[in-house]
Amino acid sequence: xxxxxxxxxxxxxxxxxxxxxxxxxxxxxxxxxxxxxxxxxxxxxxxxxxxxxxxxxxxxxxxxxxxxxxxxxxxxxxxxxxxxxxxxxxxxxxxxxxxxxxxxxxxxxxxxxxxxxxxxxxxxxxxxxxxxxxxxxxxxxxxxxxxxxxxxxxxxxxxxxxxxxxxxxxxxxxxxxxxxxxxxxxxxxxxxxxxxxxxxxxxxxxxxxxxxxxxxxxxxxxxxxxxxxxxxxxxxxxxxxxxxxxxxxxxxxxxxxxxxxxxxxxxxxxxxxxxxxxxxxxxxxxxxxxxxxxxxxxxxxxxxxxxxxxxxxxxxxxxxx
Amino acid sequence: xxxxxxxxxxxxxxxxxxxxxxxxxxxxxxxxxxxxxxxxxxxxxxxxxxxxxxxxxxxxxxxxxxxxxxxxxxxxxxxxxxxxxxxxxxxxxxxxxxxxxxxxxxxxxxxxxxxxxxxxxxxxxxxxxxxxxxxxxxxxxxxxxxxxxxxxxxxxxxxxxxxxxxxxxxxxxxxxxxxxxxxxxxxxxxxxxxxxxxxxxxxxxxxxxxxxxxxxxxxxxxxxxxxxxxxxxxxxxxxxxxxxxxxxxxxxxxxxxxxxxxxxxxxxxxxxxxxxxxxxxxxxxxxxxxxxxxxxxxxxxxxxxxxxxxxxxxxxxxxxxxxxxxx
Ligand SMILES: Nc1ncnc2c1ncn2[C@@H]1O[C@H](COP(=O)(O)OP(=O)(O)OP(=O)(O)O)[C@@H](O)[C@H]1O
Ligand SMILES: [Mg+2]
Numbered sequence: 033x034x035x036x037x038x039x040x041x042x043x044x045x046x047x048x049x050x051x052x053x054x055x056x057x058x059x060x061x062x063x064x065x066x067x068x069x070x071x072x073x074x075x076x077x078x079x080x081x082x083x084x085x086x087x088x089x090x091x092x093x094x095x096x097x098x099x100x101x102x103x104x105x106x107x108x109x110x111x112x113x114x115x116x117x118x119x120x121x122x123x124x125x126x127x128x129x130x131x132x133x134x135x136x137x138x139x140x141x142x143x144x145x146x147x148x149x150x151x152x153x154x155x156x157x158x159x160x161x162x163x164x165x166x167x168x169x170x171x172x173x174x175x176x177x178x179x180x181x182x183x184x185x186x187x188x189x190x191x192x193x194x195x196x197x198x199x200x201x202x203x204x205x206x207x208x209x210x211x212x213x214x215x216x217x218x219x220x221x222x223x224x225x226x227x228x229x230x231x232x233x234x235x236x237x238x239x240x241x242x243x244x245x246x247x248x249x250x251x252x253x254x255x256x257x258x259x260x261x262x263x264x265x266x267x268x269x270x271x272x273x274x275x276x277x278x279x280x281x282x283x284x285x286x287x288x289x290x291x292x293x294x295x296x297x298x299x300x301x302x303x304x305x306x307x308x309x310x311x312x313x314x315x316x317x318x319x320x321x322x323x324x325x326x327x328x329x330x331x332x333x334x335x336x337x338x339x340x341x342x343x344x345x346x347x348x349x350x351x352x353x
Numbered sequence: 354x355x356x357x358x359x360x361x362x363x364x365x366x367x368x369x370x371x372x373x374x375x376x377x378x379x380x381x382x383x384x385x386x387x388x389x390x391x392x393x394x395x396x397x398x399x400x401x402x403x404x405x406x407x408x409x410x411x412x413x414x415x416x417x418x419x420x421x422x423x424x425x426x427x428x429x430x431x432x433x434x435x436x437x438x439x440x441x442x443x444x445x446x447x448x449x450x451x452x453x454x455x456x457x458x459x460x461x462x463x464x465x466x467x468x469x470x471x472x473x474x475x476x477x478x479x480x481x482x483x484x485x486x487x488x489x490x491x492x493x494x495x496x497x498x499x500x501x502x503x504x505x506x507x508x509x510x511x512x513x514x515x516x517x518x519x520x521x522x523x524x525x526x527x528x529x530x531x532x533x534x535x536x537x538x539x540x541x542x543x544x545x546x547x548x549x550x551x552x553x554x555x556x557x558x559x560x561x562x563x564x565x566x567x568x569x570x571x572x573x574x575x576x577x578x579x580x581x582x583x584x585x586x587x588x589x590x591x592x593x594x595x596x597x598x599x600x601x602x603x604x605x606x607x608x609x610x611x612x613x614x615x616x617x618x619x620x621x622x623x624x625x626x627x628x629x630x631x632x633x634x635x636x637x638x639x640x641x642x643x644x645x646x647x648x649x650x651x652x653x654x655x656x657x658x659x660x661x662x663x664x665x666x667x668x669x670x671x672x673x674x675x676x677x678x679x680x
Contacts, residue, residue, distance in 0.1 A: 244411075246452040253409055254518065255440030255470040264466075265455045272457070344457055344502045 033340065040336070044329045048322070049111075055321040056107045059314060066123045066312040096120060097315060110318040122316035124308065130319050133304065140210070140300035141293065142327065145285040147216065148223035149278060156228045157271075160235025164270075165262060167240050176233060183229030187288045191222035191295050208297040219296045223288050227281060235274050242266035268342075275339050279332035286324055354424060356526055356558050357383035357406060362418035364401050364410065364582075375401040377582035377633040378418070380655070383526065388552060388559040390573030390590065392566055392605070396626055398582040399562045403528050406560075407439045423525060440467040444519030446548075448531040450511035454503040460514055461499035467522045486517040490547060509540035513547065520551055527552065530562045545572055566593065566605055575661070578602045581627035581637025584655060586669075588662040598658050598669035601638045636666070644668060 098105045113119045119130040156179075163175040182190075198218060199207030205217045242248060243266050251261045290302035301320060308316035340346040364376040376398040383389050391399045404410050406420055408427055420427040423442060427435070439445075444467075447453040454463055464486065465479040474482060480499070487495035490513040503511060512532060519527050529548060533541040549572050552559045563569050569576050570590045578586040578599065586599040597603055624641030627633075635650040636642070642649070648667050655665040 246447065246449070247455045249409060250445070250447065250453040251455075251466070252436075253407060253439055253443075253445040254467045255436055255438075256466060257436060257470075260466075260470060265458060269455070269457055344459075345504055348502060348505065 033337075036340070037333070037337070040333055044333070047329060048325060051325045052111050052114075052318065052322055053107065055318060056103070056110065059312070059317050060103070062312065064312055066314065093123060093126075099314075110315065111322070113315075114319055114322045119315065119319050122308070122319070123313045124311060124316060130316060133316075134301065134319070134323060137299055137301040137304055138323065140298055141286065141289045141302055144216065144219055144223065144289050144293070144298065144300060145282060148220050148227065148285055149282060151220055152224035152227035152231060153274075153278075155224070156231035157235060159228065159232035160239060160270075161262065161267065163232065163236040164239035164243065165258065167236075167243075172236075176236065179229035179232045181229070182225045183233075185226065187222045187226055188291045188295060190225050191218070191292055194218045194221055195295070210298050215296070215298070219289075219292045219298060222292050222295075223285055227285070231274065231277065231281075234277060235270055238270040238273055239266055242269050272339065272343055275335060275342070279328075279335045282331045282335075283328045286328060355382045355421075356385045356387075356423055357381065357560070358419075358421040359402075359406070360419045362402060362405060362416070362420060364398070364405060364417075365415045366413050367415060368413065371630045373629045374632050375414075375582055375629060376405075377637075379577075379579070379582075379584045381577060381584070383558045383560060385525070385558055386556050387575065388549075388561065388573040390569030390576045391560065391562045391579060392564065392569045392576060393579035394564065394626060396629065397579040399579055400530050402579070403530060403560055403562055406526075406528065407443045407445065408435050409439070409445075437471070440524075441471045441473070441522050442525045444522065444524040444527040446512075446515050446519045446527065446529040446532045449535050450508060450515045451503060453515065454511065456503055459500050459502055460506065461501075464499075464514065464518050464521065467518060471522065473522060482521060483517075486521045487514070489551075490514070490517045491543075492517075509536050509544065512536060512540075512544050516544070516548060516551065520555065520557075523555060524557060526558045526560065528560045528562075531564070532561075533568070534564065541568075548572065569593075578605075581633060582629065583633065583637060583652075583665065584663075585638065585666070586662075586664045587655070588664075592662065596659070596662065598662070598664035599638075599666045600642045600644055600668070604641075 094100060098109050101109075117131055121128065122130050122133070125133060159175050159179060163172040163179075166172050195207045195218065198204045206215050207218060209215060239262070243261060245266075248261045248266055251265060256264070289300060290305060292298070293300040293302035294306065301323075304316065305320045305324075307313070308320060359379060359381040361378050361380065362376055363374075363378050366373040366375060379398075379402055381389070381402070391403065393399050401410065401414070405414075405416055406422060406427065408416075408420075408430070410416065416428070418428075422438065425434070425438070427438075430438070454460075461480065461483055464483040465476070468474040468479040468482060469476070473479075484495040484499060487498060492498050492510065492513055498506075506514065512535075515532070519529075527548075532548065533544050536544060545568065548559070548561075551557075559572070561569065561572050566576075570593045573590050576586075576588055576590050576593060577584050578588075578601065580599075580601050586597065586602050588597065593606075597606060627637045633652070635652055636645070639645050639649045646667060653665045653667045653669075655663045656669075657663050658669055
């Protein structure tokens with residue numbers, strides 16, 4: 033196990049380097065720069081205070097981020113700053129350290145994604161079980177149809193529906209801002225609903241496969257009921273592979289939060305990320321991209337470790353992956 | 354009263370592409386304490402026949418005929434009646450123990466299941482009985498092995514566990530479907546001895562399915578030879594080598610591997626196995642039989658050729674074939 037984690041850790045470092053390089057070059061390849069844009073819009077259409085940066089500040093930014101230095105010096109500056117948590121400030125928010133910005137906004141995004149996964153699984157698991165146990169009946173087809181419909185519609189369309197139904201017509205839930213748990217309901221639903229479809233279908237198929245396997249025949253031969261077969265045995269074996277889908281799912285959800293936060297006005301990291309990209313705020317682009325990458329990789333690692341702990345074949349032999 | 358009475362059992366599978374005629378009318382009887390061997394080549398319907406006794410066939414199976422177990426009409430039994438019989442009065446041992454055990458559940462937990470499912474013992478008592486049973490089937494250090502997972506056992510050990518599991522409730526009947534085919538020869542001999550011992554000790558009946566005539570004659574009192582979903586010959590195991598009548602059985606015996614040949618070769622008879630995608634008409638062995646007659650286009654009934662010995666062959670009945678050879 034320790035060896036596995038060590039090896040995975042090395043892969044993560046490698047992946048991190050690659051991701052930071054790719055991000056860096058894509059960012060540089062994008063036309064325009066914060067400096068040029070800033071000059072263009074200074075005091076004009078944007079009018080935002082943050083944009084009125086004095087030439088002195090501009091010069092100190094250029095020095096701090098080595099913007100006139102060769103690419104590898106610049107890149108290394110970003111990476112080193114991120115890794116040592118000395119990210120400094122960004123172009124757009126020169127008065128707020130980036131670290132503080134992240135501390136304030138990232139928990140919102142992460143909790144939104146995690147809660148969505150939890151809610152999605154909490155619904156998908158019973159759905160999947162019911163459909164599998166009643167395989168090929170109307171219960172199965174109805175559940176799976178609903179699930180498929182949910183999957184086929186992207187989160188932001190679902191968000192629009194939810195806003196209409198719960199926010200505009202019935203006023204059951206708030207649709208904008210963040211002042212308490214109820215502000216999470218619609219964003220979480222928007223993210224969870226598409227996921228429920230895919231996950232419940234996955235669980236259904238894997239449970240059906242398990243229920244048709246020989247070891248389940250053997251349970252019936254020992255006098256077990258369908259309930260014994262599902263809850264004592266087959267469900268656990270079907271949930272194991274479902275766990276492995278959570279890693280990639282989370283990656284998708286983290287990206288989904290970017291739109292959803294915008295739509296519901298949640299003060300998450302997504303908003304900052306999008307703005308940073310739009311305004312060529314190099315340090316902020318680098319820092320947020322690296323942060324998302326690290327978080328997603330850590331979550332994947334956690335998921336794999338949990339899988340290893342739950343599957344005796346891996347736990348006992350101590351080998352993984 | 355016989356413990357198992359099967360009459361004119363027919364099983365079809367309706368699949369998307371075809372109907373498969375797996376069993377085409379068999380009669381089978383097991384007396385209390387008796388051991389029955391079923392032999393026949395792959396696809397002859399052995400597994401399907403025996404799995405229909407506890408009604409464990411998949412839902413795609415269409416089963417006709419009558420199956421009585423211990424006086425109970427299994428064809429009309431409700432789901433809960435069947436459940437009460439399975440694992441309590443009928444124990445099953447399968448060919449591939451790895452596939453028939455849940456890989457993520459400990460041996461001990463699975464071993465206790467028959468007792469717990471049938472409320473024959475509480476967890477504590479079941480645990481003690483499980484360990485005792487493991488000890489009896491020859492698992493060394495059952496206490497430590499109890500919490501192991503299937504992948505931590507060898508095939509032979511797992512088969513012992515499966516035997517323990519099938520016998521832990523003291524069933525009236527144990528059905529062993531090729532329990533030793535997946536094992537190597539020495540382990541196979543040990544398992545057979547164990548099974549036979551346990552059967553005698555507990556006074557159970559046994560149905561033993563195998564490809565191997567030698568094994569069948571070793572463990573059983575009566576042998577049923579199946580071919581193409583029917584029983585082509587039924588005879589006392591002691592007589593197997595001496596007085597077999599059906600040309601198929603003769604072929605099997607003739608093609609048995611000899612001592613000087615490499616072991617493990619399966620009996621081979623020239624020709625194709627029966628096409629199960631058509632309803633059976635006539636003798637299933639017709640196409641491969643070197644003595645077939647025009648008469649064989651209509652199915653020969655299973656008829657008594659001597660005491661306790663039946664064969665389904667026109668030639669056998671007329672005693673023109675002795676030991677499978679025309680006289
Ligand atoms: N679930 C099923 N669906 C469709 N066909 C089946 C099914 N189970 C068995 N069959 C078919 O029924 C026939 C008899 O199968 P069965 O398993 O009883 O053979 P067998 O004598 O046990 O063979 P083996 O020695 O290989 O175990 C075969 O043609 C097989 O393909
Ligand atoms: Mg078989």
